[in-house]
Amino acid sequence: MEMAVQLTIDCFDPQRMVTFWAEALGYVPEPPPGGHATWRAYWAAMGVPEAELPAGAGDIPESIIDPAGRGPRVWFQQVPEPKVAKNRWHFDLKVGGGRDMPRDVRAQRVKATVERLVKAGATVLRIKDEPDMGLYAAAMQDPEGNEFDVV
Helix, strand or coil: CCCCCEEEEEECCHHHHHHHHHHHHCCEECCCCCCCCCHHHHHHHCCCCHHHCCCCCCCCCCEEECCCCCCCEEEEEECCCCCCCCCCCCEEECCCCCCCCCHHHHHHHHHHHHHHHHHCCCEEEEEEEEHHHCEEEEEEECCCCCEEEEC
16 A cells, blocks of 8 residues: 655744755755646645635745655644644654764764754754763754754
């Protein structure tokens, strides 16, 4: 049985989330299906009533895809309510190279990624620096407060 996986993330500002998470994951904004200038035009052609589309929805891509085709599609669904509690899922961005890589190399890779993502709008919650366990990681938040780890 064939199956495609999509991760849907509720958010307030899909365009901001597309920009941030495309940078964080090495993804690209998903272009609209062939022959359509925007996703909004595609949805209109599919018969989605204008009343169901918030102002600006689909004018700019609201989803990102892995350019290599390996990872899941991520769709940022605009919702009116803000995030109010800790999320029960999170991304682990595994940039360190795993336990076979020397800890100082892993730590340097994590630090470089943290710096890049802070410039893109993330916030560092805490650094997990535990040499006795061979661990160096960062707990972070994206621009809308969703937690994720850089390991």
